[in-house]
Amino acid sequence: MISSKDSRRLLGQHFTPEPLADFVCSLGVRSPADRVLDPACGDGAFLRAALRRLWALGAPAAAGQVSGFEIDEACAAAAREAAPGAAVTAGDFFRRPPEPLFDAIIGNFPFVRQELLSEGKGFLKDVVRGEWLFDYPEVDRLTGRADLYLYFVFHAARFLKDGGRMAVITGNSWLHVPYGKVLREFLLSKLGLVSVFESRAEVWFPHTSVNAAISLIERKGPAREVTFVQLGKPLGPGQEGLPEGASARRVPAGPLRSRDNWSCYLRAPQVYFDALERAGARLVPLARLASIRRGVTTGLNRFFLLEKAEAERLGLEPEFLVPAVASLKGIESLSIRPEHARHCLLVVDRARDGLRGTRMLDCIESFERDAGAALRSPTLRGREPWYRLSLPEPADFLVPRFRRERHFSPLNPHGIAVADTVFAVRARERRHATLCCAAANSTLFHFCAEVTGRDNMGGGFITTYGPEIRALPVPAPACLEPFAAETGQALAELCRRPVLTMARELERGDRRRLDEIIWRAIGVPLTMLDDLCGEFAGLLARRKAHGQMAGARASSGGTGPAGDVPNDV
Numbered sequence: 001m002i003s004s005k006d007s008r009r010l011l012g013q014h015f016t017p018e019p020l021a022d023f024v025c026s027l028g029v030r031s032p033a034d035r036v037l038d039p040a041c042g043d044g045a046f047l048r049a050a051l052r053r054l055w056a057l058g059a060p061a062a063a064g065q066v067s068g069f070e071i072d073e074a075c076a077a078a079a080r081e082a083a084p085g086a087a088v089t090a091g092d093f094f095r096r097p098p099e100p101l102f103d104a105i106i107g108n109f110p111f112v113r114q115e116l117l118s119e120g121k122g123f124l125k126d127v128v129r130g131e132w133l134f135d136y137p138e139v140d141r142l143t144g145r146a147d148l149y150l151y152f153v154f155h156a157a158r159f160l161k162d163g164g165r166m167a168v169i170t171g172n173s174w175l176h177v178p179y180g181k182v183l184r185e186f187l188l189s190k191l192g193l194v195s196v197f198e199s200r201a202e203v204w205f206p207h208t209s210v211n212a213a214i215s216l217i218e219r220k221g222p223a224r225e226v227t228f229v230q231l232g233k234p235l236g237p238g239q240e241g242l243p244e245g246a247s248a249r250r251v252p253a254g255p256l257r258s259r260d261n262w263s264c265y266l267r268a269p270q271v272y273f274d275a276l277e278r279a280g281a282r283l284v285p286l287a288r289l290a291s292i293r294r295g296v297t298t299g300l301n302r303f304f305l306l307e308k309a310e311a312e313r314l315g316l317e318p319e320f321l322v323p324a325v326a327s328l329k330g331i332e333s334l335s336i337r338p339e340h341a342r343h344c345l346l347v348v349d350r351a352r353d354g355l356r357g358t359r360m361l362d363c364i365e366s367f368e369r370d371a372g373a374a375l376r377s378p379t380l381r382g383r384e385p386w387y388r389l390s391l392p393e394p395a396d397f398l399v400p401r402f403r404r405e406r407h408f409s410p411l412n413p414h415g416i417a418v419a420d421t422v423f424a425v426r427a428r429e430r431r432h433a434t435l436c437c438a439a440a441n442s443t444l445f446h447f448c449a450e451v452t453g454r455d456n457m458g459g460g461f462i463t464t465y466g467p468e469i470r471a472l473p474v475p476a477p478a479c480l481e482p483f484a485a486e487t488g489q490a491l492a493e494l495c496r497r498p499v500l501t502m503a504r505e506l507e508r509g510d511r512r513r514l515d516e517i518i519w520r521a522i523g524v525p526l527t528m529l530d531d532l533c534g535e536f537a538g539l540l541a542r543r544k545a546h547g548q549m550a551g552a553r554a555s556s557g558g559t560g561p562a563g564d565v566p567n568d569v
């Protein structure tokens with residue numbers, strides 16, 4: 001719209017293409033008598049779609065049934081023009097009391113990351129808490145990390161009649177991030193979640209760094225089951241109902257309540273669920289066998305994490321330099337070697353007096369003169385003195401945060417320090433280290449990362465953070481130990497060649513040898529491994545194609561690429 005790029009980001013302004021707005025309206029608006037609200041109507045895409053839907057259903061005076069709120073005056077004016085007769089009110093939705101009630105709430109709620117929200121968050125929390133605490137005390141668990149759209153869903157729900165429907169587009173992060181749990185439970189146990197839709201067949205908002213999902217909610221009390229739908233074809237003009245090629249999975253509320261990550265219901269094929277069920281207790285979460293922590297978070301990489309050449313140029317004393325891997329980019333083998341440590345961490349475990357006469361002290365003092373606010377960051381304020389960085393025990397292997405085409409968990413036999421682009425994993429018992437490393441390089445482990453990792457950032461890559469990595473399955477030691485020698489050999493074989501893209505890895509006999517051992521250990525038929533590998537190839541191809549669509553459309557659209565796409569793996 002007319003607004004500047006910055007205010008567009010702050011208000012989460014991403015306007016909806018017509019076929020998508022039509023599809024969402026066809027889910028939410030069911031009767032010609034429905035009164036319809038878009039709480040964040042932008043320039044009116046959903047108001048127009050609601051009018052089209054009501055006319056199609058035979059409403060004689062549809063305009064009088066449609067209302068919208070919009071915080072941005074310019075957008076609100078554009079919406080009035082675009083949807084003549086609809087009641088568009090300029091102002092903050094959260095300052096509106098929930099009356100009158102509506103039969104249908106539709107729209108595309110703002111995607112605004114929590115970092116941009118810090119100022120108004122207390123107010124949003126107070127509004128939503130005031131409205132829901134009595135009926136849903138868990139609303140208190142809405143954490144400071146929650147994105148703006150979560151608050152929108154809670155507040156909008158108060159505007160919904162009993163039996164009314166909400167069909168809305170939001171970011172998809174609530175499906176898998178820990179802060180989404182409070183919304184997942186709310187939709188399941190209070191409102192009545194009916195379906196969730198996602199599309200790998202097209203990119204709905206190419207200019208955002210967020211992947212979107214549609215939720216269909218009916219205010220009818222606890223959901224008994226939810227249908228997860230992956231759309232297989234792009235939506236067409238005037239889209240009503242599902243396009244061909246959609247795949248749907250109905251999941252009862254019980255398993256949904258016990259699972260912290262719902263993305264797999266949209267993304268994973270049936271064989272994933274079957275294989276996990278078949279393996280049962282023979283698979284355990286990685287966290288049971290290993291500690292998992294982020295690589296070293298320095299709080300200030302430009303001081304603490306230097307290229308080796310830069311440290312030399314500064315003449316820093318070697319005793320303060322710890323070789324480190326800054327990212328997995330450019331690491332081709334499955335086993336990290338000393339020459340991969342192209343950076344170093346500055347690890348200074350002395351007070352200033354003990355540093356007198358060193359280049360290190362000169363470096364600290366010159367940094368203090370120039371650094372300004374950087375030294376007041378929460379991470380640095382927690383250290384005394386600020387430059388004292390401590391290193392954890394060395395990791396046995398690393399699990400990447402970002403995955404694009406390569407899936408691998410490189411071994412770290414030299415105990416090299418790593419920065420926070422990866423997670424550092426260390427077996428709790430030394431005798432389990434090799435088994436864990438092998439399991440973390442199996443196709444099963446990578447597949448699970450693919451279907452439970454976060455793809456909420458757009459850009460075609462998957463991210464895995466602590467909660468997902470901790471839950472990734474590995475064989476229980478008692479199951480894998482009888483195969484210890486074979487497992488070690490299979491892992492050593494993989495280490496002898498470069499890591500390939502996962503699509504090519506799936507074709508390799510040496511990978512198959514490791515997978516078959518793991519599969520025997522967990523007691524699952526090999527036919528399921530074949531199916532899983534076939535499905536994995538398809539998932540990788542679809543994610544790649546989706547990422548390319550996002551990239552291509554973002555660069556042709558002129559508002560910049562979809563987010564900060566890391567180039568790690």
Ligand SMILES: C[S@@+](CC[C@H](N)C(=O)[O-])C[C@H]1O[C@@H](n2cnc3c(N)ncnc32)[C@H](O)[C@@H]1O
Pocket residue numbers: 011012013014015016038039040041042043044045046069070071072075091092093094107108109110111
């Ligand atoms: C993702 S856009 C969607 C716009 C439009 N419904 C569409 O789909 O094209 C979200 C809209 O919410 C508006 N918005 C953000 N915060 C708001 C608030 N507190 N109250 C009302 N509107 C708000 C933004 O200005 C933006 O126009």
